[in-house]
Amino acid sequence: MxxxxxxxxxxxxxxxxxxxxxxxxxxxxxxxxxxxxxxIKVLNFIAEDNGKCIGGIIAEAYWGWLNIEYLWVDENFRNNGIGNELLKKVENIAIQNGCRKSQLFTFEFQAKAFYQKYGYRIAGILEDYPPESSYYWMFKNLE
Incomplete structure (x- = not known):
């Protein structure tokens, strides 16, 4: 048994x-x-201010896709273009390494609007995850 x-x-x-x-x-x-x-091309970048980490991005490139795992910017430095710089950095390197598309996951309360601003579209939504919120699968054509 x-x-x-x-x-x-x-x-x-x-x-x-x-x-x-x-x-x-x-x-x-x-x-x-x-x-x-x-x-697999690992694409991890840090943003620093006076030697202190104020942001970073962790991503991988494979199968012609950029897979963004994490993107974070310290609250005191948001809306200063740092997130955009980090995102553009990994997207450009991914393109140089043959990637044609990018994907990521984000919660409704995180950065959905930020990614949409830079061309990401919603591929799928898991509603009520966590309760009273949603989880988004997003993608972008890099070409």
Missing amino acids: VNIKNIDSKDFSNFIHMKLREYNDSNSPHHKAYRKEGE
């Missing part, structure tokens, strides 16, 4: 992640190739 139980273990999480990657690799040449040396 199968026994199912709760387990709180980083090793277990890594094991399941590895097993899913193995399955993906065996069924999709894109998944297997994307982990080869040089296939």
